[in-house]
Amino acid sequence: MRRALGIVSLVLLAPLAHAEKRWDLGFEWVTTDDVDLYQLNANHRWELPEKGWSGDLSVASNGFSLDYVPVPFDFLGESASLEEWSFAVQGLARQRLRENLEWTLSASGYDGYTNYRTIWLAEFYRQQFADRVGLPGDTYRAPSPRGGGAGLGLRWEYVRASGFLEVSASARRDEVAPGYEIDFEGLRRGRETLNGTTFSIATENILSPRIRSRAEVRASRVSERDWRVGGEGALNIALGEQVVARLVAGGAHENPQFDAWYGGVLIDWAFAEGWAVYVEGRHYEDSGEIENALLFTSAAPGLESQQASIGLRWSNLQHAWRVKLGRTNGDYDSPDPRLDFFQNLYADRDWTVIQLSYSRTF
Secondary structure (H helix, E strand, C coil): CHHHHHHHHHHHHHHHCCCEEEEEEEEEEEECCCEEEEEEEEEEEEEEHHHCEEEEEEEEEEEEEEEECCCCCCCCCCCEEEEEEEEEEEEEEEEEEECCEEEEEEEEEEECCCCHHHHHHHHHHHHHHCCCCCCCECCCCCCCCEEEEEEEEEEEEEECCCEEEEEEEEEEEEECCCCEEEECCEEEECCCEEEEEEEEEEEEEEEECCEEEEEEEEEEEECCCCCEEEEEEEEEEECCCCEEEEEEEEEEEECCCEEEEEEEEEEEEEEECCEEEEEEEEEEEECCCCCCCCCCCCCCCCEEEEEEEEEEEEECCCEEEEEEEEEEEEEECCCCHHHHHHCCCCCCEEEEEEEEEEEEEC
16 A cells, blocks of 8 residues: 555646645654654645646655553563554645635545554554464454545635635545454454544634634544534734734543543744744643443543643745754543553653754745
8 A cells, every 4th residue: 555655646746847836844753761753744835826726745654663561460461662654645635716715625545553552552452362262253363554535625715815714524434453352252353444524614814914813613423433523713913023922722522421622822933034933832631532341441541731842943935944842741540440451551651752844945
């Protein structure tokens, strides 16, 4: 599938050879004592003004390096160093239908794990069940996660240059690393394919020469789950000629027992020609993943997390550089006794975040 995604990238780029171009390159490293996460990404922003087309094409490669350490009473488990890489591609195209209306088409695909948690869990299930021959029920199969999706949207400029309304719908299909349970009937494999649907509506408005707002409402559903409904509001406020504040807050709810909420603020100060420094803080809380397992569960408990970062940016008409350094801590609620085997996965962690990015406009 990696080769196929690479071919898709080249095919999408080929017709854009004569378009106005902007390239964005980025690197992110997130690290803690037992986990290192890496991301390399590139984004190509293009425009064909004479045909009314514009869009973006992004590719990313994600690396995961973690120490798998089972709990002492896991007699089938053994420590291991795990390394995984994944690849993803995403494209978005816009076409202006008339002066105040455009439609969008998006598509995405990936091959490999999407986070370190699923890698940890996949190793746990491998060690528990891969060599358990003769068990009734399902047989263990090595996972091969991958997936993709597509979406359609419409953007309407209902007030000239100051009011915008967007509606979109998307669908995706994911081949995931399933969980396993064992009971009196033998081994049972969890769902391997998940189908998802998302609908959203958003509005952007310039409220005054110094304030711009955005509000969005989303509803999404995944196989065998209820609808998750969420929303987000954001304000960009020019506090002066050189200082901008960006405020964001949002939340989500899913029956029967999931709630999440977050908020953040970013202050950007242009202190010299081409130079700016920014500081950012965010807070996040949720009530924990929904689960219905009887014997034991791998669903994450409630989480509370804070992030603080500082960054420096330089730019001119053609080039832009940015560096960011941050710290994030994650504190889980006291785990359910059925989570005993996953104590080391859901341990509280402090993360260091380093981001580097470069943009070039042609």
